[in-house]
Amino acid sequence: RMGRSTFRYHASRLNDESIERLKLETHLLGACKRRELRLLYQPLVRRSDGKVCGAEALLRWQPSGLPRIGPDRFLPIAEETGLIVEFGEWVIEEACSQLARWHAQGLGHLRMSVNLSVRELAAPGLVDWVGRCIERHGLERHDLRIELSERVLMEKPLRNAGPLEGLRRLGVDLSIGEFGLGDSSLSDLRHLPVDEIKIDRAFTAGLPQAHADLAIVRAIVVLAQSLGIRVVAEGIEHPEQLRAVQNLGIDEFQGYLLGHPMQADEFGTLAHIYELNPPPLGTSLAID
Numbered sequence: 001r002m003g004r005s006t007f008r009y010h011a012s013r014l015n016d017e018s019i020e021r022l023k024l025e026t027h028l029l030g031a032c033k034r035r036e037l038r039l040l041y042q043p044l045v046r047r048s049d050g051k052v053c054g055a056e057a058l059l060r061w062q063p064s065g066l067p068r069i070g071p072d073r074f075l076p077i078a079e080e081t082g083l084i085v086e087f088g089e090w091v092i093e094e095a096c097s098q099l100a101r102w103h104a105q106g107l108g109h110l111r112m113s114v115n116l117s118v119r120e121l122a123a124p125g126l127v128d129w130v131g132r133c134i135e136r137h138g139l140e141r142h143d144l145r146i147e148l149s150e151r152v153l154m155e156k157p158l159r160n161a162g163p164l165e166g167l168r169r170l171g172v173d174l175s176i177g178e179f180g181l182g183d184s185s186l187s188d189l190r191h192l193p194v195d196e197i198k199i200d201r202a203f204t205a206g207l208p209q210a211h212a213d214l215a216i217v218r219a220i221v222v223l224a225q226s227l228g229i230r231v232v233a234e235g236i237e238h239p240e241q242l243r244a245v246q247n248l249g250i251d252e253f254q255g256y257l258l259g260h261p262m263q264a265d266e267f268g269t270l271a272h273i274y275e276l277n278p279p280p281l282g283t284s285l286a287i288d
Helices: 012-028 071-081 083-104 118-122 126-136 150-155 157-170 186-190 211-226 239-247 264-276
Strands: 037-046 052-061 111-115 144-149 173-179 196-199 230-233
Touching: 012 071, 037 083, 037 264, 052 071, 052 083, 052 264, 071 083, 083 111, 083 118, 083 126, 083 144, 083 264, 111 173, 118 126, 118 157, 126 144, 126 157, 144 150, 150 173, 157 173, 196 211, 211 230
Parallel strands: 052 111, 111 144, 144 173, 173 196, 196 230
Antiparallel strands: 037 052
């Protein structure tokens, strides 16, 4: 792993890590069939009216007979082994199905965000699969947002160009997550086929006291909105942060202050409450 012309002494810790990884990989192989995967949904709140406007679908794994495994542990393994493609298809199908149920409950304004990795983006038939899921559940094309990290877009720009254009022609929204952490510059926004950027929590965590971060976020917002790109602020955990990003004119917000990742029925209840009684600007938007 460290490259050629190197050497390492044996360490029992490395053996333990290999055994643990093999166990996780073995359990992951049948996770879909055993119905061990589930989705949690984190709210996105719109600045203009304080209402819940969408959800980000987050994949979780509860293996049978084992403690719950965090996504930071199982997702890299799924990516390396190729299982992420199977998981991605399940996520898109489940997320579209849940969104259709929310629409039937009177929450027709909600949209769904789904994350894709490099491997999923390059999988053959991705665009057709997404299109079939949308049609099967009676959704509009713009009801679905496909979120890609900035690193994904910049890592293989030529290889990814075909799927990205295919998704755009399909009519789904494309979002850049973790914006600001990758190798792109603000000028790259002119050439990326995206509808939305999500400013990473690394730039919002210190607001409003961190003046340098405040200046960076303000510049991103001005440029993105001048290009017609929607801006979302991630990692909103305190009322002071919320007021700061509201004052900057950011379109949508996401973070623990607004709602933790939650079960579908809990999310539906929260969205109905926001719809009937949106809280005032600058206050905590989450219910007790």
